[in-house]
Amino acid sequence: MSHTANKDALAQGTHHLIIDGIEQYYHVMGEGPVCIVHSGGPGVRWDYLRMPLIEAFLKLIYLEPIGTGASGRLADPRGYTLARYTRHVDALIDHLAVGTVYFLGHSHGGFVGLRYALDHLQRLSGLILYDTSPTTGPEFGQSIEEALQRFAARHSIRPEVPKLLAAVRRVFAAEAQAAATDEDATRELQQIFPVYFADYWGREREFAPLRESVWAWSDPLRGQEPEPYDVRGELGRIAARTLVLAGQEDAICVPSWAQVLHAGLPVSQLVVLPHSGHFGHLEEPHAFASAVRNFVS
Template sequence: MWREMQPDQQFNVSVDGHNLVVYSFGEGDEVLLCLNGGPGLPCDYLRDAHAWLRDKGIRVVAFDQLGTGASDRPDDDSLWNITRYVAEVEQVRQALDLGRVHMLGHSWGGWLAIEYAIHHPQSLKSLILENTVGDIPHLISELERLRSALGSETVAMMQRYEAQGNLDHPQYQAAITLLNYRHVCRLDEWPAPVKRSLGDWNMGPYTTMQGPNEFLYIGNLKDWNRLEQMREFQMPVLITTGQHDELSPACALRMKLALHDQAELHVFPNSSHMPFYEEPQAYFPVLLDFLQRNRG
């Protein structure tokens, strides 16, 4: 289903004196605005997975967030906070005159989409929360559960190197690699857009906001929890996750319970953190059905 393709249009958007690069595929009033994960990743992996939806009459828009990809990369840690990123998303939406959009947030992009929906609900036709959470303290407890599956001696080793600040040790990195292949992408060969995004990762935003890796949250978002505010959402919401996702089905369920009846939840049994690559034949029909039912 997914395939790499050149954007139909490419824009430069100025945000507080910094340049952002925005990619657009297709045309029309049904706009899917994609917010990719990271923080600090170029949008390639999410953009290239979803761009083909232009063939279904959906305009797909994605952009390299500040500090990533072809956008400017200022060296200023004060820029790496979720409030500034919400303002950035709104400026992109206004600059391209997108109107009300379907907002798709994956991973960190899901936290950003939730925060955006709290402050700009009138700008959304629907909200798609992919492999994400509304409560990071709960996620941290889930990550501890996933780490524990490696065995008590491995967990003790990881905790020792974390306490020492020696996260580059080969033993520690081996444990992280195993967790990544279990809970980030379970494909033997990771798709080219994924490898391209990971190969151009700006660790500045990532370490400031999240932490040094996918399984240790010590950044400025470690206490972020918006479940209470999500109870006020009125827009249709689709929640997706993978059975083996690092941002687990238990995290997805907490969002579903907070959102009551207007949220739909789908768990893809053969996926971890990227069902659009791991299980596209199951994932895309769910997404397309949701978008078609919530056109407006």
């Protein structure tokens, strides 16, 4: 593998390449060591994860994961698996020709990061796991339910909360079917959006534009893994330096899962943002950036 960086592929702006016949788009922003950024969902548009403060010291490569944005679609939606996502990450790193990279994965992007670290550890300078979990089994679902009850208690004066929580439970129910259309997936995400924040209504003027503009695609939600996602038993194999970031009030990937990651990973740091939900890069951007800067330096 060449370690002479592909300067054209790393120029600021929007790029694409073909991986196994599928278009993969990505955006280069910032200066410094290269860091691949993988958004969550799966199926949510990448730009909710823009991190301008991080771009001051890292060259961020924001992926548009396949099935979203301008990137290509799979003929069979069942093919949106962690193996497919990690294949695209690996091919992109080959294309960039930079040797090792940092990887920042948010939520479902953290699932991709963990799988990538297990399969391609030698390609990572460091791993940043942001509001994510090592499993999505029954315990994960129970942790969401308990977090929703705490969310309801914190926001008991809001009359819309019962309807909001009913929508969240419907979206996250194990037996739920993926939204029929992209418009349906987007409408569901916008409806439950306040749950992703520690205090959405206290900063509604700031966050409402994102709620109105966020977009989701339905096909990635139909991806089928060959077995349930659970890497807790494999964490000890990930020797990469790892930063585990979590929001104390996250109702989606509760901070107890960050504790599990921190305990299981051989070389890890844990930072819990006390006033954040699932979007600490928006709710506490300076504390978030400081944690990442300290880690990469």
